[in-house]
Amino acid sequence: MPLPVSRLALIALGLLGATMTVLAAARERHEGSDLEPIASLDVPRYLGAWYEIAKYPNRFQKQCDRDTTAHYSLQPGGGIQVINRCRRADGRIDEAVGSARQIGPADSPKLEVRFAPGWLSFLPMVWGDYWVIDLDPDYQLAAVSEPKREYLWILSRTPTVPRLAMAGLLDRLARQGFDINKLEATKQAR
Known part of the structure; x- marks a missing residue:
């Protein structure tokens, strides 16, 4: 009827x-965000493997116990494939495959990432902000967040970060308004 x-x-x-x-x-x-990302991002240099060193606890990584990594690679057509992996407490590997896209010019440090199926990519709510807010000149240590500062990840090309480099990054993040005490160190394999 x-x-x-x-x-x-x-x-x-x-x-x-x-x-x-x-x-x-x-x-x-x-x-309405006063968070400033880095001035520019050379995406090809940023691609590759990154180890999660620390993060703000979040609901979508609750199952992760240790060994969290992110791998970024170019997709045909210019997008970026994102593969996030972590090890659960029982030893199983958890993997999430998604896509990222740059927002703005070719050197923009503002990206959006989605882990929802591609056919939902037209919906704005499936995309999350991914702003590179700190990055050393050698592309070895990075901090990623979003405009509201609800999420924060510290990423490194190696599983450990020299103490002085980490202290400098934490100081810069605190000056950007982040609560450093909320950071949770990521356990790495022994």
């Missing part, structure tokens, strides 16, 4: 309202 036109109009208005709310929330993610 077909719906009356008035009910169809109400459903259409409801869907339009929900879409506008989602778009406004996505726009709000980028506005």
Whole structure:
């Protein structure tokens, strides 16, 4: 039985309202933040393997016990493939495969990442901000966050970071308004 036109109009208005709310929330993610990413990012130099050194605890890494890594590689068409891996307490490997895209010019340090299926990529809420906010000149130590500072990851090309380099990074992050006490060190294999 077909719906009356008035009910169809109400459903259409409801869907339009929900879409506008989602778009406004996505726009709000980028506005009003005083967090500054690095000046520019050379994506080809950033690609490759990174070890997670520390992070703000988050719901999507609860199962991870140790040995967390991220691997970035170019996809055909210019996107970036993201493969995140960690080891659970029982020894099993957890893997999440996603995509990233740069926002803005070719040297923009602002990216978005998604782990939802590709057919959902048109929805703004499946993309999360991934801003490179600190990076050493040799592309060996990085900090990644997003405009609201709810998430923070410290990444390194090696499983350990020299004490002086880590102290300098933590000082810079504290000056950017991050609560360093919230950081949780990532356990590495022995």
